[in-house]
Amino acid sequence: MNFGFTEEQELLRAEVRKFLDQNAPLERVREIVEAEDGPGNDPALWARMAELGWVGLNMPEAHGGVGLDLETLLVVLEETGRSLFPSPLISTVLAAKAIERFGSEEQQARWIPGLADGSKVGTFAFMERSDTLGPEGVETLAKPDGDELILSGEKLFVSDAAAADLTVVAVRSGSDAPSLSLVVVEKDTAGASAADFEAMDLTKRIGKLTLEDARVGTDCVLGEQGAAWPSIQWLLDLGAALVTAEAVGAAEAALEITTEFAKGRIQFDEQIGKFQGVKHPLADIYVDVESFRSLVYYAIWALDQDADDARLAVSRAKAYCADAFPQSAIMGVQLHGGVGYTWEYDIQLYLKRAKWVRPMFGDADHHYERVALLGDL
Amino acid sequence: MDFQLSEEEEAFRQEVASFLDEHLPEGQGRTPEFQAKWTEAIREKRWVGFSWPEDVGGGGGGIMEQVILKDEMAKRKAPALGSCFMGLAWVGPSIIQYGTEEQKQKYIPDILDGKYQWCTGYSEPDSGSDLASLKCKCEREGDEYVVNGQKIWTSIAMWSKMMILLVRTETEVKSKHDGITCLLVEMDTPGIEVRPIKNMSGGAMFAEVFFDDVRVPVENRLGDEGQGWQVTISALASERSSIAEVHGLIRKIEEVKDLARNTIRGGRAMSDDPGIRRRIAQAETKVEAMRLNGMRFLTKQLKGEPLGSETSINKLHRADLEIGLGELALEILGSSSTLMGGEEAEKGGAWAKFSLNWPEVVIGGGTPNIQRNIIAERILGLPKD
Numbered sequence: 187m188n189f190g191f192t193e194e195q196e197l198l199r200a201e202v203r204k205f206l207d208q209n210a211p212l213e214r215v216r217e218i219v220e221a222e223d224g225p226g227n228d229p230a231l232w233a234r235m236a237e238l239g240w241v242g243l244n245m246p247e248a249h250g251g252v253g254l255d256l257e258t259l260l261v262v263l264e265e266t267g268r269s270l271f272p273s274p275l276i277s278t279v280l281a282a283k284a285i286e287r288f289g290s291e292e293q294q295a296r297w298i299p300g301l302a303d304g305s306k307v308g309t310f311a312f313m314e315r316s317d318t319l320g321p322e323g324v325e326t327l328a329k330p331d332g333d334e335l336i337l338s339g340e341k342l343f344v345s346d347a348a349a350a351d352l353t354v355v356a357v358r359s360g361s362d363a364p365s366l367s368l369v370v371v372e373k374d375t376a377g378a379s380a381a382d383f384e385a386m387d388l389t390k391r392i393g394k395l396t397l398e399d400a401r402v403g404t405d406c407v408l409g410e411q412g413a414a415w416p417s418i419q420w421l422l423d424l425g426a427a428l429v430t431a432e433a434v435g436a437a438e439a440a441l442e443i444t445t446e447f448a449k450g451r452i453q454f455d456e457q458i459g460k461f462q463g464v465k466h467p468l469a470d471i472y473v474d475v476e477s478f479r480s481l482v483y484y485a486i487w488a489l490d491q492d493a494d495d496a497r498l499a500v501s502r503a504k505a506y507c508a509d510a511f512p513q514s515a516i517m518g519v520q521l522h523g524g525v526g527y528t529w530e531y532d533i534q535l536y537l538k539r540a541k542w543v544r545p546m547f548g549d550a551d552h553h554y555e556r557v558a559l560l561g562d563l
Numbered sequence: 564m565d566f567q568l569s570e571e572e573e574a575f576r577q578e579v580a581s582f583l584d585e586h587l588p589e590g591q592g593r594t595p596e597f598q599a600k601w602t603e604a605i606r607e608k609r610w611v612g613f614s615w616p617e618d619v620g621g622g623g624g625g626i627m628e629q630v631i632l633k634d635e636m637a638k639r640k641a642p643a644l645g646s647c648f649m650g651l652a653w654v655g656p657s658i659i660q661y662g663t664e665e666q667k668q669k670y671i672p673d674i675l676d677g678k679y680q681w682c683t684g685y686s687e688p689d690s691g692s693d694l695a696s697l698k699c700k701c702e703r704e705g706d707e708y709v710v711n712g713q714k715i716w717t718s719i720a721m722w723s724k725m726m727i728l729l730v731r732t733e734t735e736v737k738s739k740h741d742g743i744t745c746l747l748v749e750m751d752t753p754g755i756e757v758r759p760i761k762n763m764s765g766g767a768m769f770a771e772v773f774f775d776d777v778r779v780p781v782e783n784r785l786g787d788e789g790q791g792w793q794v795t796i797s798a799l800a801s802e803r804s805s806i807a808e809v810h811g812l813i814r815k816i817e818e819v820k821d822l823a824r825n826t827i828r829g830g831r832a833m834s835d836d837p838g839i840r841r842r843i844a845q846a847e848t849k850v851e852a853m854r855l856n857g858m859r860f861l862t863k864q865l866k867g868e869p870l871g872s873e874t875s876i877n878k879l880h881r882a883d884l885e886i887g888l889g890e891l892a893l894e895i896l897g898s899s900s901t902l903m904g905g906e907e908a909e910k911g912g913a914w915a916k917f918s919l920n921w922p923e924v925v926i927g928g929g930t931p932n933i934q935r936n937i938i939a940e941r942i943l944g945l946p947k948d
Binding site: 187188189190191257441445448449456457459460461462464465466468469470472473476477478480481483484487502505506551554555557558561562563 | 564565566567568569572627630820823824834837840841843844845847848849851852853855856858859861862863865866873876879880932934935936938939940942943944945946947948
């Protein structure tokens with residue numbers, strides 16, 4: 187029994203933290219994401235991270251990845267979360283994982299090397315206007331036409347939509363609800379266009395992918411046509427776990443920032459951190475962060491092992507986090523007093539991240555209902 | 564990370580499982596005869612005082628083995644290992660660490676055999692959360708200590724033969740933690756008066772204890788004079804990673820689920836109510852967080868690192884759940900939740916009583932706000948107030 191990280195993983199954590207502290211402190215993060223018409227990330231830093239093997243960390247060695255487990259990726263995500271590092275890391279990992287797990291050897295060789303070396307950005311598009319995570323919510327049609335599929339529909343709330351060179355898209359292949367397929371759509375496909383929305387959290391790009399009679403070859407379908415719902419569910423679970431893993435780092439940093447503020451701010455001739463009205467909410471935040479940390483560590487381990495309780499574990503982690511992280515960030519702003527409301531202070535950046543995390547791959551309502559169902563209720 | 568048991572651990576788990584299967588047959592009523600046989604069997608197996616050193620009669624069990632043992636027992640709702648609750652929880656460990664040879668020989672075998680109960684004389688009317696401010700007076704006269712003062716919230720004082728007692732032997736001290744001494748006191752010593760306190764659920768589990776010129780032989784002092792605080796703290800530190808409590812809470816949640824399935828209000832099972840479903844799922848998630856937090860603490864212990872203030876995390880969760888599950892059950896029940904007995908009351912008012920008994924767990928051993936202070940000051944490094 188060992189619920190801890192290996193020495194190598196701890197070394198990796200230190201290395202990633204040092205890299206991000208040096209190259210992407212929050213001042214730099216603000217520059218990157220506030221730049222007019224900028225890509226919302228730093229392509230040069232992304233390339234260096236790819237070189238260091240952090241982008242392809244979890245991708246198969248045979249196709250240019252490093253071949254390590256999700257548990258090791260978790261260490262990197264906690265750090266990118268702490269730094270609010272703006273990058274398409276989670277999106278790209280999800281696309282690569284879909285291709286690795288459900289695609290053929292040929293498809294893997296075609297797309298994964300570009301994702302692993304950082305030259306291509308990938309993403310996964312599921313959500314539509316229906317705003318539900320059930321299979322019935324997918325209306326984007328894939329109409330067969332010889333050895334091609336004609337795609338039409340609109341995918342919404344797609345992470346890194348505009349930046350993505352390839353998008354793994356959930357599409358409908360038949361009228362019964364679970365009859366879905368996964369299709370890879372490349373950026374230059376005629377009839378496919380992507381645009382980012384005006385998002386609250388500037389460190390996370392989110393947008394839409396419009397498909398107007400976009401034609402893709404059937405060789406772009408991952409796995410069996412019309413039978414992808416279980417694969418899609420697995421990808422949604424993985425997405426929820428990765429988002430929560432990153433949220434652990436972000437929530438921890440928000441707690442640290444607020445704790446430091448409480449130690450430095452003097453009112454009534456005392457450090458405000460001396461007052462129980464300040465101390466107790468901070469203690470409660472600590473309890474919550476440590477708890478969804480434990481939940482998501484286990485969920486990631488369960489996904490690595492393909493354990494029977496992986497789905498339940500993911501839902502518990504995401505549900506807890508989706509409630510607790512926004513609440514703790516709101517408290518963080520409150521404890522800062524007036525300056526917490528300013529653009530200048532950093533705590534607001536974490537509040538916005540928390541609000542991004544909340545619905546991503548399912549909110550607390552969605553996941554608690556799944557916990558209830560899986561618990562025979 | 565690795566949540567699998569090693570080969571030796573798995574072998575130990577199987578040994579435990581087969582012993583329990585043999586001694587706890589399915590559907591076995593908990594009759595006095597059964598209890599007697601069980602007690603004899605676990606003593607022989609050295610599971611009472613399982614973590615204590617073998618030379619004092621304990622089982623010498625390691626941390627992981629303790630967890631496995633408790634885990635397997637909880638799964639089968641096995642009766643407790645030994646009946647001298649406080650003796651096994653902290654009096655025994657304190658005596659093993661600080662006691663003289665004579666004290667060990669005199670008390671440890673009786674604790675293991677459950678011959679009688681121990682109670683704990685720590686809290687005083689003016690010293691609750693601020694325990695170290697205790698004032699119970701104690702003066703030495705020759706070979707005796709003379710104790711005058713009062714203790715309160717002393718669980719099972721009326722049924723105990725012995726008490727582990729904290730007194731103040733010195734009042735002019737730099738720190739309030741100095742000048743405290745620990746005594747082992749026979750409850751039938753002249754001058755001790757026990758007055759049970761009726762609690763809000765109508766029962767009486769704890770008492771006030773008054774000391775009027777109570778004479779305690781010096782040989783009954785545990786540790787040195789003035790060392791009482793360390794004796795107490797080290798005993799409380801022997802506390803484990805709370806994994807065992809999780810099983811009790813999991814069972815409670817199963818009971819709440821059954822209650823929700825079986826309670827029909829307005830023609831609908833309460834288990835179909837979205838609000839109730841969400842709250843049950845939340846409670847279940849919180850217990851799982853406790854279990855996994857406990858595993859992280861356990862990993863630290865296994866690496867030989869001492870457990871610090873992080874155990875307060877699970878104490879806060881537990882407090883929340885002990886209170887919250889009772890309230891949830893009452894909300895599921897609706898109007899009948901107000902009844903304490905009679906045929907209209909669900910299970911004779913068991914949930915109503917449960918909903919009034921949480922202070923026993925939630926207040927004893929440090930209130931939630933004390934746990935928050937501990938986390939804020941010792942982990943987050945905020946200034947003491």
